Amino acid sequence: MELSLLNVTKTYVDVNVVDHLSIHLQPGIIGLLGENGAGKTTLIRMLTALMKPSAGKICFDGKDIFKMDGDYRKVLGYLPQDFGYYPDMNPLDYLGYIASVKAIRPALAKRRIKDLLQVVSLWEVRKKKIKKFSGGMIQRLGIAQALLNDPKVLILDEPTAGLDPEERYRFRQLLCSLASDKIILLSTHIVSDVESIADQILLMHKGKLLDSGTVEELIQGMPICAWKIKVSRYQADSIKQKGIVTSSTQSHEYENIRILCKESPIPGATQDACTLEDVFLFYNRKKENIHVVL
Known part of the structure; x- marks a missing residue:
C-alpha cells in the first residue's frame, strides 16, 4: 500500500x-x-x-x-x-x-x-x-x-x-x-x-x-551542533550572533544560552544532544536567510 x-x-x-x-x-x-x-x-x-x-x-x-x-x-x-x-x-x-x-x-x-x-x-x-x-x-x-x-x-x-x-x-x-x-x-x-x-x-x-x-535520521543529518554556555550579560549579544538561539535565561549578571552552531561558540561550551525541534528551527531559519555559521 x-x-x-x-x-x-x-x-x-x-x-x-x-x-x-x-x-x-x-x-x-x-x-x-x-x-x-x-x-x-x-x-x-x-x-x-x-x-x-x-x-x-x-x-x-x-x-x-x-x-x-x-x-x-x-x-x-x-x-x-x-x-x-x-x-x-x-x-x-x-x-x-x-x-x-x-x-x-x-x-x-x-x-x-x-x-x-x-x-x-x-x-x-x-x-x-x-x-x-x-x-x-x-x-x-x-x-x-x-x-x-x-x-x-x-x-x-x-x-x-x-x-x-x-x-x-x-x-x-x-x-x-x-x-x-x-x-x-x-x-x-x-x-x-x-x-x-x-x-x-x-x-x-x-x-x-x-x-x-x-x-534519528534528521537529527544525525544536522550540519550543526547544540551548545550550552553561561556568559556575562554584556557578552550575550555577540554570542547570539554566532548561530540560532533555542533558549536563553538570565540570572543576575549571567545569561544561560543554548545555541545551534557548527563549532563551540566560546571555549568551555558544553555540547548538548540535538532534538527534532532543533532540526525544525535550523531548516526554517536557514531558509529565511538568517545568519547561521556553518
Whole structure:
C-alpha cells in the first residue's frame, strides 16, 4: 500500500504554494511538519481530493486519486482542523448520521460505531450531548467519524490544536494503536506532536519539501551542533550572533544560552544532544536567510 506524490505543484497567482513535491508514503505515522503558511493545508486538500494540483499526480497504489473518484473516498478518512458536528446530538446519533452520508450499511455501521466509541474511550458518554464535551473528547469523536469506513489512508490536519497536554498525549497514543495497517498523515507545527510517534517526518517550508526521514535520521543529518554556555550579560549579544538561539535565561549578571552552531561558540561550551525541534528551527531559519555559521 502506497500513497505517492509525483512532482505535485499548486499555484495561486504565479506563487507555488506547493512546489514540485515528490514523496512516497507507506503504512505508519507520517508527521507533516511546518510553520503556519508552509503549504501543509493546501497539500492536505489535494491529498483528500478536495483540490486538484496545478501540475503533477497523486496516486494510491499506482492509480490517480482523481480518476479513482468514489473508490478513493472509500479508502480515505479525514479529520480537518474544524470538523462539522451538531452540538445537540450525542455521539451515537452523530456517527449514525455520518455513516449514512458515507453510505455504510446500517448493520455494519451499528457495529463500527460501537467498536469505535470504545476505541476512542467515548462509549460511556455515547448518549451525552456533544456540546457538553471537552475539546479532547470532541477531537476523539472526530477521529471516530474519520475511521467509520475503516480507511487505509487517514489524514489529520492540526488535530491537537487547543488540547491540553494530557489530551494531546491520549490523542498520540490513540494514533499509535491505529498505525499498523494505515497510512496516517498528521499535519502540525507542534514538534512534540510527532517527535515521539512518527515513523517518518516531512519538513515543509514555503511549499517545498526540505527533508524527510526518521527523527534519528534528521537529527544525525544536522550540519550543526547544540551548545550550552553561561556568559556575562554584556557578552550575550555577540554570542547570539554566532548561530540560532533555542533558549536563553538570565540570572543576575549571567545569561544561560543554548545555541545551534557548527563549532563551540566560546571555549568551555558544553555540547548538548540535538532534538527534532532543533532540526525544525535550523531548516526554517536557514531558509529565511538568517545568519547561521556553518
